[in-house]
Amino acid sequence: MPRAGLTPQRVVEEAAAVADAAGLDxxxxxxxxxxxxxALPSLYKHVRGLDGLRRDLAVLAVRELAATVSxxxxxxxxSDALHAIADAYRAYATAHPGRYxxxxxxxxxxxxxxxxxxxxALAVFSAVLAGYGITGPDAIDAIRGLRAAMHGFVALEAAGxxxxxxxxxxSYARLVDALDTALSTWPAxxxxxxxxxx
Amino acid sequence: MPRAGLTPQRVVEEAAAVADAAGLDxxxxxxxxxxxxxALPSLYKHVRGLDGLRRDLAVLAVRELAATVSxxxxxxxxSDALHAIADAYRAYATAHPGRYxxxxxxxxxxxxxxxxxxxxALAVFSAVLAGYGITGPDAIDAIRGLRAAMHGFVALEAAGxxxxxxxxxxSYARLVDALDTALSTWPAxxxxxxxxxx
DNA sequence: CCACTTAGCTAACTACACTAGCTTTTGAGC
DNA sequence: GCTCAAAAGCTAGTGTAGTTAGCTAAGTGG
Numbered sequence: 442m443p444r445a446g447l448t449p450q451r452v453v454e455e456a457a458a459v460a461d462a463a464g465l466d467x468x469x470x471x472x473x474x475x476x477x478x479x480a481l482p483s484l485y486k487h488v489r490g491l492d493g494l495r496r497d498l499a500v501l502a503v504r505e506l507a508a509t510v511s512x513x514x515x516x517x518x519x520s521d522a523l524h525a526i527a528d529a530y531r532a533y534a535t536a537h538p539g540r541y542x543x544x545x546x547x548x549x550x551x552x553x554x555x556x557x558x559x560x561x562a563l564a565v566f567s568a569v570l571a572g573y574g575i576t577g578p579d580a581i582d583a584i585r586g587l588r589a590a591m592h593g594f595v596a597l598e599a600a601g602x603x604x605x606x607x608x609x610x611x612s613y614a615r616l617v618d619a620l621d622t623a624l625s626t627w628p629a630x631x632x633x634x635x636x637x638x639x
Numbered sequence: 640m641p642r643a644g645l646t647p648q649r650v651v652e653e654a655a656a657v658a659d660a661a662g663l664d665x666x667x668x669x670x671x672x673x674x675x676x677x678a679l680p681s682l683y684k685h686v687r688g689l690d691g692l693r694r695d696l697a698v699l700a701v702r703e704l705a706a707t708v709s710x711x712x713x714x715x716x717x718s719d720a721l722h723a724i725a726d727a728y729r730a731y732a733t734a735h736p737g738r739y740x741x742x743x744x745x746x747x748x749x750x751x752x753x754x755x756x757x758x759x760a761l762a763v764f765s766a767v768l769a770g771y772g773i774t775g776p777d778a779i780d781a782i783r784g785l786r787a788a789m790h791g792f793v794a795l796e797a798a799g800x801x802x803x804x805x806x807x808x809x810s811y812a813r814l815v816d817a818l819d820t821a822l823s824t825w826p827a828x829x830x831x832x833x834x835x836x837x
Numbered sequence: 838c839c840a841c842t843t844a845g846c847t848a849a850c851t852a853c854a855c856t857a858g859c860t861t862t863t864g865a866g867c
Numbered sequence: 868g869c870t871c872a873a874a875a876g877c878t879a880g881t882g883t884a885g886t887t888a889g890c891t892a893a894g895t896g897g
Contacts, residue, residue: 443862443876444861444862444863444875444876445875445876446875447875447876466664469852469853469854470853470854470855471852471853471854479875479876479877480876480877480878481853481854481855482854482855482856482876482877482878483875483876485855485856486874486875486876487875490854490855491853491854545794545795545798545800547799547800547802578805581803581805581810582805582809582810582813582814585792585795585801585807585810585814586788586792586810586813586814586817588795588800589791589795589814590784590787590788590814591791592791592794592795593786593787593788593789593790593791593792593794594783594784596743596790596791596794597743597783597786597787597790600743600744601745602743602745602786603783604745604746605779607776607779607780609783612779612780612783612784615780615781615784616780616784616787618826619817619818619821620817620821622820622821622824623817623818623820623821626820641845642843642844642845642892642894643844643845644844645844645845667883667884667885668884668885669884669885677844677846678845678846678847679884679885679886680845680846680847680885680886680887680888681844681845681846683886683887684843684844685844688885689884689885689886
């Protein structure tokens with residue numbers, strides 16, 4: 442029996458292809474094994490079962506997403522940077538729906554690799570917000586709002602939630618404009634009204 | 640063999656309980672059948688398989704969500720109404736995570752029941768936007784932005800995506816404030832810059 | 838009371854995840 | 868080059884789940 446020369450990286454890449462083509466919910470070890478030209482149980486030499494594969498895919502996706510968004514932001518600041526990262530974010534989610542869906546999974550507390558990737562992604566947002574003069578603990582609310590708006594939009598779009606025959610691109614641009622306005626006048630004082638930390 | 644007296648409604652309610660308790664991805668016909676005190680294949684007399692059950696659950700959830708949000712908006716307008724529906728929306732998603740996740744599924748084109756439920760939900764948003772003076776085709780972008788922001792927030796929250804030890808409630812309130820500001824100064828002219836319809 | 842409809846059942850098949858345990862390849866060290 | 872241990876791949880087998888087919892019993896309209 443000739444050896445296929447699989448690596449964990451290769452397996453995850455094939456998994457990404459399956460997830461992008463069929464949807465994350467249709468990602469199966471069986472499909473990945475077939476793509477790798479290997480019997481299903483052989484994958485267990487490289488990956489910790491289906492859940493482990495999903496986690497590995499999440500790490501891959503978060504890294505790619507962070508890199509793409511980071512790349513889009515270089516040389517830009519303020520409103521310009523915001524639109525650039527927002528467009529890059531949505532473009533990634535559209536081009537790689539399965540990976541993007543996988544990237545939403547939160548890191549397990551002890552998972553250093555995954556946590557680091559998530560931190561890298563967060564750093565890009567932090568940098569853009571710094572361009573608005575929003576820094577430190579006050580930026581947390583802004584980052585959450587940004588992520589929520591972008592994720593919500595691409596998630597609904599992917600789910601087919603925008604049925605009306607209007608330009609989805611234009612709707613997204615207006616949403617980003619609204620975020621830009623909100624960030625431009627971000628009221629720092631509000632944070633003192635915060636309730637108990639959770 | 641004594642009859643269990645099942646109805647499609649009862650089956651969907653049990654499915655909702657399973658989904659809320661274990662997560663939508665862990666909704667299985669086996670679990671629902673056990674809860675109903677019936678063998679798994681018996682469910683097929685009331686429901687069109689797992690996918691049909693998911694669709695039925697989506698309809699139930701959209702109806703409940705529309706009713707809850709609508710209830711929250713009565714007697715309010717403008718900023719007041721916006722905060723009320725946003726809070727009701729998030730409260731529903733938090734209290735019924737499985738149903739909420741099911742509600743994201745878009746209606747199948749020919750599905751009148753589902754489409755009607757979705758239209759009812761949309762009508763509530765339209766009414767609130769009317770309070771801001773945003774009406775007609777121009778409201779589409781605003782509705783999309785609103786839904787995106789709220790859905791994104793609750794989805795990330797449910798996924799455990801907010802790891803920092805800051806108040807999530809406060810972050811949400813600030814996001815809704817930002818939306819309020821954006822809607823208050825909604826630039827009607829922007830819609831003329833729209834690209835081709837999709 | 839009979840016939841028809843319907844709810845529920847068992848049996849059987851498929852697909853998938855996972856484990857156990859085996860064989861073969863590969864490559865490091867002598 | 869030979870040896871041997873680690874690792875990569877395999878087959879076989881188990882458990883869970885969804886689905887269909889076809890049977891039987893419980894209601895229900897005439």
